[in-house]
Amino acid sequence: MEIRRVGVVGAGQMGSGIAHVLALSGYEVLVTDTSPEALAALPRTVARNMDRQVTKGTVSGADRDAALKRLRPTPSLSLLGQCDMVIEAATEREAVKIAIFESLVPHLAPRTILATNTSSIPITRLAARTDRPERFLGVHFMNPVPVMQLVELIRGLATSDETFAAAEELVKRLGKTAAVARDYPAFIVNRILLPMINEAAFALMEGVGDVVSIDTAMKLGTNQPMGPLELADFIGLDTCLSIMTVLHDGLGDSKYRPCPLLRTYVEAGWLGRKAKRGFYDYRGETPVPSR
Numbered sequence: 575m576e577i578r579r580v581g582v583v584g585a586g587q588m589g590s591g592i593a594h595v596l597a598l599s600g601y602e603v604l605v606t607d608t609s610p611e612a613l614a615a616l617p618r619t620v621a622r623n624m625d626r627q628v629t630k631g632t633v634s635g636a637d638r639d640a641a642l643k644r645l646r647p648t649p650s651l652s653l654l655g656q657c658d659m660v661i662e663a664a665t666e667r668e669a670v671k672i673a674i675f676e677s678l679v680p681h682l683a684p685r686t687i688l689a690t691n692t693s694s695i696p697i698t699r700l701a702a703r704t705d706r707p708e709r710f711l712g713v714h715f716m717n718p719v720p721v722m723q724l725v726e727l728i729r730g731l732a733t734s735d736e737t738f739a740a741a742e743e744l745v746k747r748l749g750k751t752a753a754v755a756r757d758y759p760a761f762i763v764n765r766i767l768l769p770m771i772n773e774a775a776f777a778l779m780e781g782v783g784d785v786v787s788i789d790t791a792m793k794l795g796t797n798q799p800m801g802p803l804e805l806a807d808f809i810g811l812d813t814c815l816s817i818m819t820v821l822h823d824g825l826g827d828s829k830y831r832p833c834p835l836l837r838t839y840v841e842a843g844w845l846g847r848k849a850k851r852g853f854y855d856y857r858g859e860t861p862v863p864s865r
């Protein structure tokens with residue numbers, strides 16, 4: 575099935591990144607969000623990120639301008655009916671995603687593929703809440719989307735071969751590499767990465783190290799570009815907590831219990847970069863530990 579027009583639901587970090595790479599690869603992109611502010615900010619955010627690539631020389635100014643013309647902030651879900659595929663990238667809460675599918679599905683053409691960018695929630699369970707389990711799958715981009723090469727593809731129990739092939743084709747056209755994960759909680763990347771981030775929060779809570787020592791140790795000790803606490807702030811502490819909760823509930827092993835300190839930060843509203851404060855405080859010149 576030829577995909578030309580793609581809808582994106584959610585204009586946050588991931589939705590704007592997904593819209594960015596889709597528009598640059600020639601797709602017409604309709605983006606919607608419940609937050610008018612997030613929707614209004616979308617073209618500016620994407621333009622700014624594309625400018626980084628123009629400065630770098632990996633994208634020409636003309637391609638950026640053409641891509642921005644293909645990017646259409648869309649006030650209502652109902653307008654996504656004209657899309658060949660819709661990718662949901664809203665908040666990592668199952669109830670939010672299900673509510674989106676329930677209001678979206680009546681507007682979709684029968685052949686439209688519905689995908690979710692969920693970090694962790696079982697695809698089969700989400701698919702069962704739509705009218706199209708055969709045309710539903712996980713297309714899991716990594717943050718920041720314009721830079722990260724990987725996309726995890728996750729079939730639900732009912733996902734058809736045709737649907738999977740269309741998603742594989744889209745990933746190829748984006749110039750990215752697909753890894754296929756089975757439909758278990760948090761798939762591959764977050765099944766391995768988030769327990770590491772959670773463990774860093776436990777190390778902080780137990781005083782094994784302070785914020786800077788933990789991040790420095792892991793950056794210089796294992797050559798990761800960001801330390802686990804810096805990365806948690808980058809992902810969003812609410813998203814990290816949601817992923818650990820899905821792992822703990824889904825796999826039933828106490829080793830996945832979310833770190834109480836991580837929960838405390840989320841309850842304080844210190845959600846990381848997007849809230850200007852998480853494990854670090856981003857309100858000054860340079861990030862400093864927030865406690």
Ligand SMILES: CC(=O)CC(=O)SCCNC(=O)CCNC(=O)[C@H](O)C(C)(C)COP(=O)(O)OP(=O)(O)OC[C@H]1O[C@@H](n2cnc3c(N)ncnc32)[C@H](O)[C@@H]1OP(=O)(O)O
Nearest residue numbers: 623624626627630693715716717718720721764799800809
């Ligand atoms: C939670 C989930 O469900 C799944 C996940 O996403 S898990 C998280 C996966 N992501 C990671 O692990 C990210 C780890 N961090 C990194 O790779 C790097 O720190 C980073 C790419 C984010 C930033 O790299 P950096 O060198 O420290 O900083 P920075 O210079 O800003 O960016 C590097 C390059 O990427 C580009 N870039 C960064 N963010 C960008 C964006 N949003 N859009 C476009 N370009 C971007 C920059 O232009 C820069 O290009 P040059 O180096 O050529 O100038």
Ligand SMILES: NC(=O)C1=CN([C@@H]2O[C@H](COP(=O)(O)OP(=O)(O)OC[C@H]3O[C@@H](n4cnc5c(N)ncnc54)[C@H](OP(=O)(O)O)[C@@H]3O)[C@@H](O)[C@H]2O)C=CC1
Nearest residue numbers: 584586587588607608609612663664665666692693717809
């Ligand atoms: N952050 C990351 O590193 C990664 C996240 N993901 C996944 O991508 C998804 C989005 O994450 P992320 O972009 O970080 O989250 P953000 O919190 O940055 O953005 C979520 C966006 O969705 C909006 N939203 C909430 N409810 C609805 C709704 N009913 N309809 C439309 N929009 C809605 C939010 O608006 P408002 O703010 O007003 O609520 C917000 O703008 C999650 O499933 C997450 O697990 C996948 C890979 C990496």
